[in-house]
Amino acid sequence: MKQLFIGAHISIAGGLALALDRAQKLGCTALQIFTHSNRQWAFKKPDTQTIKHFLDTKKITGISAVAVHTSYLLHVGSTNDALALKSQQGLLDEFDVCSDLEIAYVILHPGNGHHETEEKTAQRIAYALDQVYSSLMLLNKKFIPYLVLETTAGQGNDFGKIFEHLAAIRDHMKFKKHVRFCIDTAHIFAAGYDIHDYEKVMHQCDKILGLSNIAVIHCNDSKKELGSHVDRHEHIGKGFIGLEPFRKIINDPRLAHAYKILETPVEDGYGFKENLEVLLSLKQ
Ligand SMILES: [Zn+2]
Ligand SMILES: [Zn+2]
Structure with a gap:
């Protein structure tokens, strides 16, 4: 049987390696973390001992499927030059750390459209991302993470509300072979993709992004209706998406390689453990 990479966004409180222990306790085979507080610019790179401890704990727990979600502050292609440069440095720092921690996937929100044409926005973001990769290459790292x-x-x-936006960014990049994609079920649903028509959405996704390039799937139900353009995550099966699309995702052999990561709400008595049980119950 093929391995299922499934887990949640796990806290690094107390130390990076603790996230792996927490994930293992929950029964995860994959996880997502922030490398530092996601609403702060301040970035303290982990020291050699912390890096070694994280790499060792990956081996001990057997969990090697780790993704990093970058800070929400990053707008690498902003028309505000100061913000763009700060964001590019922020992304470079994330790549640097993920390279040391041997984390393959660095997830990024593309940023703001700035009321420019889609083409211009895609070009601007692609150029910024190429700058970051160029700088990363100068660091001579052994391990080069993918941008997701x-x-x-x-x-x-x-x-980034339509697949074409993400494809356009990639297509404009020189370093395009380092680009992969993350689909958030709540986001695409709110953006207007009716995932109840599963094959239709996947066909579009395959044509434009390529299903083999989907590295991560954020598995979140949606508190808001189809096409609402409002991003509110709900427990699996309790929102407007419901269970069926998740059953299809979990059992889709074309997506077997993708990390399925929960970012569902954490409430008293109902959190990742319960949502993970629901997802796993759908596995055939
Ligand atoms: Zn995200
Ligand atoms: Zn979201």
Whole structure:
């Protein structure tokens, strides 16, 4: 049987390696973390001992499927030059750390569309990402993480609400072979993809992004209706998406390689453990 990579967004409180222990206790075979507080610019790179401890704990727990979600502050392609440069440095730091921790996937929200044409926005973001990869290459790292572009709900002027946006960013990049994608079920649903028509959505996704390039799937039900453009995550099976699309995702051999990561709400008595049980119960 093929391995199922499934887990949740896990806290690193107390130390990076503790996230792996927490994931193992929950029964995860994959996890997502922040490398530092996701709403702060301040970035303290882990020391050699912390890196070694994390790598050792990966071996001990047997969990090697780790993704990093970058800070929500990053807008690498912003028209505000200061913010763009700060964000590019922030992303470079994330790549640097993930390279040391041997984490393959670095997830990024594409950023704001700035009321420019889609083409121009895609070009601007692609150029920024190429700058970051160019700088990363100068660091002569052994391990080069993939950049994983995430779909958005299309709230406000967020870029990335249609698959074509993400494809356009990749296509404009020189370092395009390092690009993969993350689909968030709640985001694509809020953006207007009716995932109840599973084959239709997957066909579009395959044609535009390539299903083999989907590295991560954020498995979240949605508190909001189809096409609402509002990003509110709900427990699996309790929102407008319901169980069926998740059953299809979990059992789709074309997506077997993708990490399935929960970002569902954590409430008293109902959190990742319960949502994980629901997802696993759908496995055939
Ligand atoms: Zn995200
Ligand atoms: Zn979201």
